Amino acid sequence: MNENISRLMDGEIDATELDAVCVALKRHDAMVTWTCYHVIGDAMRGSGGPREGFAARFASRFAEEPTVLAPAPLRGRPLAIATWGWAIAATLAAVTVVGWTASSLVGETPAAVAKAGEATAVSAARVRPSTIPADYLLAHQEYSPGASIRGVGPYVRAVATQDGDRP
């Protein structure tokens, strides 16, 4: 999985794997790996988060800011509401940023988009089999461990295959 995440970040995942990798990314541990790789990348490129001493510098600069005690002018109110709205939006964005980054990055990889589009077009053009061939189903069941747990379960499936079980 780690390799797939890495390849996804590099835009090297092909359309056939894309679904599985994106689904796998929903898992917490995969997301952690994803975030971890981005942090590593940021650190290596030197474009990572705040540099050392950021908090102290911010605190001292903030303390120097004059405190505005005058009430805001009336026409400023809609703006204030808009700003407040943006603040909430920003908070939500921060909360969901990891998931959002995942989807936007996939979207931004031209190769991935092209391949995904191609795959969709191809599968739409194909004739979909309407039923599962019973021969395959019966041959398969002999080897399914799940079938042995279920006992006759698989035959319930075979019986439920209303038309596909005809020759």
Added chain:
Amino acid sequence: MASTRLRRRLFVQRIFVQRVALAPVAWALLTFASSARADDAAQWVARVAHAARQLNYVGTIVYQQGARVETSRLTHLSDNGREYEKLVNLDGPAREVVRTLGEVRIYYPDAKMVRIEPRTFRNAFPSLSAEQQKSLTQFYDFHLVTGERVGGHAADVAIFEPKDGLRYGHRFWADTATGLLLKARVMNERGEVVEQFAFTDLTVNAKIEPAMVEPTFAAVPPDWTVKEASAGDVAPNETGWAVTRVPPGFVKIMEGFRKLRGRRDPVAHLVFSDGLVAISVFVEPYTTAPAPTGMTHQGGLNVYSIRQDDHLVTVLGEAPGATVRLIGNSVSHR
């Protein structure tokens, strides 16, 4: 380039895990916990499979997939280890499946047809290999919950939650007293039920007379068509076909050629399993009649067919569509 980047990422991640996140003691504990669980899961699976084979029972099964619900009546007789079974569906066109020693007959009265499968139904529990036992807990979170109830029977629930998006989640409810499976559910990655079946009424250790497991049509009426699959089971063999991208945890448990009805040439059959489910790969010459290709599914079973030059590849398994497709697209000549 990419591999260098990957290696760097893996390296940094490993250093982080080793030095910061996990002390060696924690590692040891984790390893111990997961190996203990592997035994639990494998033992549970073995007990349930054994019960399904060894007990006498009769009951009504409700099978649901999507919006479709069907009921059938199941009777199972175990006579000194020899299994006899009869399954009759109660809705729609009548179907009857009768399993006797090494043979499965499926009756279609409306089509005046009977199919005879000479299969032994190897399903007589294939004991899990050590590797498969490990997969059970390496790729699924396994929990056992006691004290539930299904169809009036006290039941234990075995929960197999997939750790990746490549497999479905499974829940099995087994009779606490006998280990017989009472209910089974397959769930997709969104937690939606893909398919499930449950006994609504069930009598375990029932008195089953041999007549109860005999086919309704003891002698096949003369105007019926008999479709008999050619004898001779699959011959284990190298098929010359390989799957280059097998999802983690899946190992090849069988490879060989199989004669399928209506096909001149033997069909290559490869089976991969993660200990809980199996995925079959069939490869056969592409005939002049165009075969349907693409994805389809029935409940928890996904099927993907793709033409590969002059061959038709069909992948069928109890796994999500993406997994089945992944395998189908990576089948190649060895």
